[in-house]
Amino acid sequence: MGVKLYVMDFSPPSRACMLTCEILGIPFEKIPVDLFKGEHLTPEYLEKNPLHTIPVLEDGDLILYDSHAILAYLADTYAKDESWYPKDVKKRALVNQKLFFNVAVIFRRLRIISYYVIQKGRKTLEQDWLDDIIEAYGFLEAFLSKTKYIAADHITIADLAILSFLTTLEYILPVDAEKYPKTSAWLEDFKATPYAKKRNEEGARALNDLLNKFLTS
Structure with missing residues (x-):
C-alpha cells in the first residue's frame, strides 16, 4: 500500500x-x-x-x-x-540533538533567506545571512570531526534531514573544502548517491533557480 x-x-x-x-x-x-x-x-x-x-x-x-x-x-x-533511528536511549538522544540543531540552526538560516527574497522581495543577500551560513558550516565541521556522520559513525535520519538543506545552502554559499574538509567530503559523498540524485538533486537546483529568479527580477 x-x-x-x-x-x-x-x-x-x-x-x-x-x-x-x-x-x-x-x-x-x-x-x-x-x-x-x-x-x-x-x-x-x-x-x-x-x-x-x-x-x-x-x-x-x-x-x-x-x-x-x-x-x-x-x-x-x-x-x-x-541504525537509522536507534532505540537505545542515549544513541537516539544524539540523533534527536542533531535533528533539533537542523530545526534551530540550518532550517532557520535558509528560511530567513527564502522568506525575505521570495515573500518580501529583497534583491540582495545580506552579509549577516552569509555569515550565519558560514557559522553553520563550522558547527557541522565540529560534528564531523567527532563522528563519521552527523550523529554517529553510521548514517542516520539526521544526515538525510541536514543533507536536503545543505544542498540548497551550498548554492547560496559554497562549502569551502579547505576550511571545512570533512563537511565538504560528507556533502559530496551524499550528493553522489543514487537516492540523492533521484530525490534531492533536481529539487535543490529548482529552489536555487527560484531564489535567483526573485533576486534578479
Whole structure:
C-alpha cells in the first residue's frame, strides 16, 4: 500500500522525507502541493495540516506534518534495522540533538533567506545571512570531526534531514573544502548517491533557480 506524501520538490523538508522513503524502500504516493497556487490553504489541506506547511504524511489514519516527526516515524515503522533511528536511549538522544540543531540552526538560516527574497522581495543577500551560513558550516565541521556522520559513525535520519538543506545552502554559499574538509567530503559523498540524485538533486537546483529568479527580477 505505501504511504502518501504531500510535497513540493523544491522544499528541503519534502526532499528529506522522499529521500528517507527512497533509501528505506518505502513505497509512497507523491502528491504535489503547489504553494504558489495556494493549494496548501484549501479547507481540505488545512483539515490535514492547520499549519499549512509541507510535507504532510498520511499512513492509514495517521497524519503527520513535521518533517522530523515524519522521518522518525518512517524509520521506527519501516526501517529494516534500528541504525537509522536507534532505540537505545542515549544513541537516539544524539540523533534527536542533531535533528533539533537542523530545526534551530540550518532550517532557520535558509528560511530567513527564502522568506525575505521570495515573500518580501529583497534583491540582495545580506552579509549577516552569509555569515550565519558560514557559522553553520563550522558547527557541522565540529560534528564531523567527532563522528563519521552527523550523529554517529553510521548514517542516520539526521544526515538525510541536514543533507536536503545543505544542498540548497551550498548554492547560496559554497562549502569551502579547505576550511571545512570533512563537511565538504560528507556533502559530496551524499550528493553522489543514487537516492540523492533521484530525490534531492533536481529539487535543490529548482529552489536555487527560484531564489535567483526573485533576486534578479
